[in-house]
Amino acid sequence: MITFEDVVKVYPGGSTAVDHLSMELPTGKMTVLVGPSGCGKTTSLRMINRMVIPTSGRILIDGKDVSGQDEAVLRRGIGYVIQHAGLFPHRTVLDNVATVPLLLGKTRREARSAAMELLERVGLTAEFAKRYPAQLSGGQQQRVGVARALAADPPVMLMDEPFSAVDPVVREGLHREFLRLQQDLGKTIAMVTHDIDEAIKLGDMVAVFRQGGHLAQFGTPQELLEQPVDDFVAEFVGRDRGLRSLSFDTAADLPVQPVGSFDGAELVLDDAGRPLGWRRDGGTIEPTAGVFTTGDSLRMVTDLAITSPVGAAVRVGADGKAEGLVRHHDLVDFLAARRDRRAAERSA
Numbered sequence: 001m002i003t004f005e006d007v008v009k010v011y012p013g014g015s016t017a018v019d020h021l022s023m024e025l026p027t028g029k030m031t032v033l034v035g036p037s038g039c040g041k042t043t044s045l046r047m048i049n050r051m052v053i054p055t056s057g058r059i060l061i062d063g064k065d066v067s068g069q070d071e072a073v074l075r076r077g078i079g080y081v082i083q084h085a086g087l088f089p090h091r092t093v094l095d096n097v098a099t100v101p102l103l104l105g106k107t108r109r110e111a112r113s114a115a116m117e118l119l120e121r122v123g124l125t126a127e128f129a130k131r132y133p134a135q136l137s138g139g140q141q142q143r144v145g146v147a148r149a150l151a152a153d154p155p156v157m158l159m160d161e162p163f164s165a166v167d168p169v170v171r172e173g174l175h176r177e178f179l180r181l182q183q184d185l186g187k188t189i190a191m192v193t194h195d196i197d198e199a200i201k202l203g204d205m206v207a208v209f210r211q212g213g214h215l216a217q218f219g220t221p222q223e224l225l226e227q228p229v230d231d232f233v234a235e236f237v238g239r240d241r242g243l244r245s246l247s248f249d250t251a252a253d254l255p256v257q258p259v260g261s262f263d264g265a266e267l268v269l270d271d272a273g274r275p276l277g278w279r280r281d282g283g284t285i286e287p288t289a290g291v292f293t294t295g296d297s298l299r300m301v302t303d304l305a306i307t308s309p310v311g312a313a314v315r316v317g318a319d320g321k322a323e324g325l326v327r328h329h330d331l332v333d334f335l336a337a338r339r340d341r342r343a344a345e346r347s348a
């Protein structure tokens with residue numbers, strides 16, 4: 001766990017970059033620091049590995065104050081990834097990644113084989129190993145940056161806008177790969193971004209900062225979307241937060257109506273009971289029976305119900321057989337009841 005205890009940073013010249021910050025970043029989870037430009041995210045991140053020294057307050061990693069630790073030892077346990085990867089331009093990709101294992105006392109051969117393994121882990125094939133950073137795309141360079149940060153197998157990783165220098169499509173791919181990697185590795189990660197969508201997607205916890213280095217809210221993505229503490233956070237997380245919050249709940253508890261006719265249309269099934277589509281008045285089958293399983297998100301079910309020609313989504317089992325229908329007005333009732341239940345739980 002990384003703990004900020006009433007941390008203040010005032011830079012020479014008088015501007016307060018971080019103002020009485022207290023928060024706990026859980027072990028093995030990813031915490032994303034997000035907020036508008038200049039609100040103290042990078043300063044907070046850099047105080048963890050002592051690249052910036054707090055004016056007052058303490059930062060502890062697993063209960064140990066970082067200020068009392070040898071800088072070199074501290075940083076060996078903390079991987080650091082920055083925008084544009086920050087690779088050594090005159091070293092090959094392989095040597096960029098092998099540098100850290102070499103510093104840690106491995107032989108050249110061991111270091112290179114460890115580096116090769118890491119490159120594979122981040123999705124780069126052997127052909128990239130001999131290239132120089134300039135011969136890679138931005139997304140590939142970022143992957144090398146992540147591999148290099150992982151090379152010392154540090155329990156903690158700091159990432160400063162690691163995905164912002166690449167285009168949205170590449171970023172999407174990097175997000176997916178990174179989430180998969182983190183699922184395996186379970187590092188304690190602090191990541192900075194100015195992109196709230198990225199924060200909501202990647203963060204187990206999200207810290208929203210506001211101007212002046214104040215922490216506006218610290219919570220799970222779902223908490224931010226459903227219970228923003230004030231107008232600033234509500235505005236920052238965006239207007240469609242209600243709909244987006246539905247991504248975090250599955251359809252497991254969503255009641256279904258029996259399969260049958262609905263709104264003058266009939267759900268047509270094949271011989272095995274799998275939905276083929278909707279048919280009106282004995283006409284042709286419209287092959288748009290939007291189907292979901294109990295593991296899918298409420299957001300997906302809502303979207304299916306809205307886009308269905310009859311306003312209903314079809315739940316199927318693992319075998320593809322139709323189990324029941326959810327009409328969009330059932331969904332509205334369900335969501336209203338869920339909201340009331342949660343409000344009651346909060347006030348209890």
Ligand SMILES: Nc1ncnc2c1ncn2[C@@H]1O[C@H](COP(=O)(O)OP(=O)(O)OP(=O)(O)O)[C@@H](O)[C@H]1O
Nearest residue numbers: 011012015017036037038039040041042043044194
């Ligand atoms: N070395 C420095 N000396 C003086 N002031 C600084 C220094 N570094 C940052 N600041 C100021 O501290 C405040 C917080 O900066 P910081 O880089 O932590 O913000 P940020 O939220 O990461 O911003 P961005 O999203 O633009 O990177 C800003 O007002 C910035 O101008």
